[in-house]
Amino acid sequence: MDASAGETAVPRSSRHQEAADLKATLKHLRTEPRGWVFSLKLALCAALTGAGVALALQPILWCRILGVILTGAMFAHAAELQHETLHNLAFRSRRANTVSGIVLGLPMLISFAAYRATHMRHHRDLGTPMNREFFDYGDQYGARGDRSRLAVALDQVVRFSMAHHYVFFVANLGRSLLGRDIPGENAVVSRRIRRDHFLAAAGVAALGALTWWTGQAVILWVWLLPLLLVAAPVHAVIELPEHYQCETLNRDPFANTRTIRSNQLAMWFTNGNNYHVEHHLMPNLPIERLPALHTEVRDRIRYFHTGYLDFFVKLLRK
Known part of the structure; x- marks a missing residue:
């Protein structure tokens, strides 16, 4: 499924094994x-x-x-x-x-x-x-x-x-x-x-x-x-x-999950749930470390929005 308008796409060659290899380079965040x-x-x-x-x-x-x-x-x-x-x-x-x-x-x-x-x-x-x-x-x-x-x-x-x-x-x-x-x-x-x-x-x-x-x-x-x-x-x-309308039959977390980079209030209220790609990539990483992980991997994320309002507006327009 193609990324919706406004979402950042990365090459589809990124696969589950690549994500697993990537984790090894991110141990410093733990x-x-x-x-x-x-x-x-x-x-x-x-x-x-x-x-x-x-x-x-x-x-x-x-x-x-x-x-x-x-x-x-x-x-x-x-x-x-x-x-x-x-x-x-x-x-x-x-x-x-x-x-x-x-x-x-x-x-x-x-x-x-x-x-x-x-x-x-x-x-x-x-x-x-x-x-x-x-x-x-x-x-x-x-x-x-x-x-x-x-x-x-x-x-x-x-x-x-x-x-x-x-x-x-x-x-x-x-x-x-x-x-x-x-x-x-x-x-x-x-x-x-x-x-x-x-x-x-x-x-x-x-x-x-x-x-x-x-x-x-x-x-x-x-x-x-x-x-x-x-x-x-x-x-x-x-x-x-x-995961809504993501590639949920793809093992790659950059393709099957969505991240929303929102404001501090939304991050507190959702307890970091907005960084959901990052959470699925490294599920044992403490929640407060997810923004740091986002900085490391944001260019790889296929399904991305700048805020919850941005996501829902684009969803309703479909």
Whole structure:
């Protein structure tokens, strides 16, 4: 598939082996995870989430609307922070990565264990027909084929509502309650997935109990509305550019993945997800080192945009 207008093309001779060889020349970029950096990220996320919840519980409508938006945005941001823990890049301790990853996934009902298992396979299988991602949007990569505009539009409704994800969560919660293993996962991973689903269900139950005890719609304003109206579509927006309409049957990360060089605010909010080619090239590189890696490889990147707005404007024009 040709690069879209405005994207930087590199010779198609760049292949998976070349990328592997390139990694050997970039070892100088590797550093150990700095836990204090991620701790600051967690603290800021927690503070902004707390502010959002406080606003959402105010009796003034405009405060509640602002609170829903801020809380939902932080739910989506937490999912991006969780991605860092999947790779054990947040802390040096595997246990610390696991605990923080579990907590970060709770607002959006994202099982750390399920996400991690699927995501590691995604890194392994990207560029092959075996590739699957944890967040299933139906039309994952924009292969429109002969479908009508209406069918494509319905695909996007499913994508931005994240309906598949929540159906998947409910199905796995049912399996967990019945003590069953998760399809495609071994007994150990299935046990960890059941743990995550029980914790998420307990959190929802606690919010429900608080709603009943206070007589106010707490669960609606501080979780359900932020989740459905803000977090889900925002998370889908962040994820959409990663591989959408790239060469996803090509093993070369410069061809199957997209990078967006955006502003500092977007990089913070997406937790470096905009440097996605760089992440797939060196998935064990700490997130804060991705801009340095981008400087080294930017001329090789086939699918590139100068900002998220640039990507979506060009996408809508197609």
